Amino acid sequence: MLIGCDPGIKGALAFFYDDGRQAVLDIPIRAKKDGGNEVDPRALQLTLRGNVPADEKGLVVMESSHAFMGSGKRVGSMASQASLAATKAVIAAVCELSGMDIAYVTPREWQSLFGIRKTEREDTKDQSLRIARQLYPHLKLTKTSGRADALLIGRYGQRHFV
Numbered sequence: 001m002l003i004g005c006d007p008g009i010k011g012a013l014a015f016f017y018d019d020g021r022q023a024v025l026d027i028p029i030r031a032k033k034d035g036g037n038e039v040d041p042r043a044l045q046l047t048l049r050g051n052v053p054a055d056e057k058g059l060v061v062m063e064s065s066h067a068f069m070g071s072g073k074r075v076g077s078m079a080s081q082a083s084l085a086a087t088k089a090v091i092a093a094v095c096e097l098s099g100m101d102i103a104y105v106t107p108r109e110w111q112s113l114f115g116i117r118k119t120e121r122e123d124t125k126d127q128s129l130r131i132a133r134q135l136y137p138h139l140k141l142t143k144t145s146g147r148a149d150a151l152l153i154g155r156y157g158q159r160h161f162v
């Protein structure tokens with residue numbers, strides 16, 4: 001069983017079953033006491049265990065991006081970078097505690113498999129969404145969620161880790 005993971009508050013998990021089926025779900029979140037949202041670890045564990053058969057050990061292929069850099073300059077606030085790092089750490093801990101192995105892939109690695117790169121006409125999110133809709137027309141995908149990226153990360157994982 002392989003699971004593609006686009007980490008983040010608007011991230012998603014894409015499940016690739018041995019019988020060829022796929023499912024994609026948003027990462028469960030909860031409200032923080034001081035405002036904003038965070039990953040809900042208990043709901044995440046229930047989601048993982050509810051979608052991975054009890055007699056199978058899942059492999060989670062998670063995107064591993066580092067500080068947002070563009071032209072040698074940091075893009076995005078320190079707070080958003082810290083939030084993403086905390087989210088990735090929670091997801092990784094829940095996966096490990098759920099008995100899942102984790103493999104990491106950079107955005108550049110998985111995007112290159114699909115020929116995704118920012119252009120003047122189409123950003124990488126638009127390209128991911130277009131490609132994922134072509135590959136998985138039966139799944140509900142929107143630009144505002146990480147579902148398309150999770151599916152493509154998972155498909156990359158099928159090619160490189162299975």
